[in-house]
Amino acid sequence: MISSKQYLILLLGFLFVIPTGSLLADTAKSGYEFIKPSTRAMQDDEFENPGMLAVEQGMELFNIKQDGASKACSDCHGIDGLKMDTKSIARYPVYNEKKGEIVTLQKTISNCRNNIGSNPLPANHVDLVTLETFVRNRAFGEAVNVQTDGPVAELLNKGEKIYQTRFGLIDMSCSHCHALYPGQMIRGQKISQGQGNGFPAYRLDIGEMTNLHQRIQQCLTLMRAEPFASDSEEIHQLGLYLMSRSNGLKIETPAVRY
């Protein structure tokens, strides 16, 4: 039987080891740390990074008045969006207490477009992803800063539950790969922590700009699961949770990812 002195030592050991261990394990690392050196070089070079094309196209959509609209985005937010508050951009997705819903950056852009009379577009329409890429890129280098307290805490719990749930024929949860095995190889690719700071990102695998919700859908499809619909609560809660895990990481949009 353990003596009381040994018990005390054990107890102290646990008190010391557990918090230290979990602090080390929880250090957030950008997907940048996990991609191949050649992909990193591509992301870092403004001319080589295919995502910069979307930034430029988004800037055009932003500066030029679109069909049916009463004005251009730039009429309020400045030419090239220079009047936009980058700290606010870094807070997305945000929680709208009045409506009781999670609002993505794309949704805010979409609402804004509708308010000035542009043709409404469905979620993740290529123009919306392009605008989202441009706006998020304005906050390049800003630290992700998603709210985690107040009414958002409960939503984050829901998001984390989804993160821990197995889906599809391949029957893995997000956490299986992105919490337990980051740094390990899956075929020729290193598994990342699944951070959101680089999104919208240019995906080499499909050759397209992809925002975080689309990436979640693509991942679920890969798991041979039925992906969440773009307007579902689940994708908003999971997207919020994923981005909150990236709090403190610098925005890299447009990142280049596999």
Added chain:
Amino acid sequence: MRMIIRIGIIIFLFVALVPVTAMSDDTDPLPEGYCNWEVVDYAIEAPLCGLGGDAQRGKKIVSDSHLGNCLACHQLPIPGIEAYGTIGPPLGGLASRMTEPQIRVRIVDTRNINPMSIMPGFYRDPRLINRPGKPYRGKTFLTAQQVEDVIAYLVTLK
């Protein structure tokens, strides 16, 4: 002091062994020809549906990314393959570490050994799969024949 330790152990067990909730949708029918299997002493003794496996076919299945795709996570002694995964243990010499029935339970549904495992169950009861995509409803990852072929190949890895 003993009481405290006992309570501590009970709390530890309670926290460590969080119950795994099965997400089953019993409305999906079992696929036609799905054979039941039984785990005894962490092993499945009988071949699925009584089928015999073919090691040559099994070797193709393990490396085909549309079939077993074992290489996504495991290293295997197959020359000419450049990219192996490092998530699961390397499978070289597997047959000298475990018996055929022990290999079978791990391919069929390794969660009978480790409920938290990342490894998919290749012949898991389809009704236990949460939110399967439309083309995969009511299906197993591999067919019983394919599972037996893979096992026939793996038992050659001594």
